[in-house]
Amino acid sequence: EVQLLESGGGLVQPGGSLRLSCAASEFAFSTYAMSWVRQAPGKGLECVSTISGSGDSTYYADSVKGRFTISRDNSKNTLYVQMNILRAEDTAVYYCAKHGRAGSFDYWGQGTLVTVSS
């Protein structure tokens, strides 16, 4: 069974930084693109960043471009996102998601909560 386990969330002050990790298991990690999707409290879903299987292609939503950096270590089966200059509006549950055939998100982690507040 595919497993995705996020970690690294927590409380951070505005302007601060945080790095989230997503440990993947039970599938050929390097073969699949991965994404980070966030959900603000009581709100809908937003795909904030995507990375190809090899790591050589990335995408960022305008809302995080220049502040977030997605990366992966295929030797460790782990996905990361480095989040800098955090704002209150970045407060959300962050999910990592595995891309299925053609790019829908066929598996999701349980999510990790990031709270940006002073």
Add this chain to the structure above:
Amino acid sequence: EIVLTQSPGTLSLSPGERATLSCRASQSVTSSYLAWYQQKPGQAPRLLIYGASSRATDIPDRFSGSGSGTDFTLTISRLEPEDFAVYYCQQYGNSRRTFGQGTKVEIK
């Protein structure tokens, strides 16, 4: 960016009834790269439908998807108690993967 508009915002139905959820795109969705997800409170979303009409693994056949171009529909033929949740559509035809705002299916 493709904007997805879901309707209705809330659907109040009884178990056993049929649910019809709509997702309209601001421009044509490439190759019907349209997915539907179910989300229950406190849980991650779960993929139901991909490619507009293909059921994901282990999804019951009471869930079906249809549509193409800019108009898509998720149908739940007979609502079971566990189907009351929020449903999101998503287009993944380009790198800017966008979601609709969600439709809540609640017990009447």
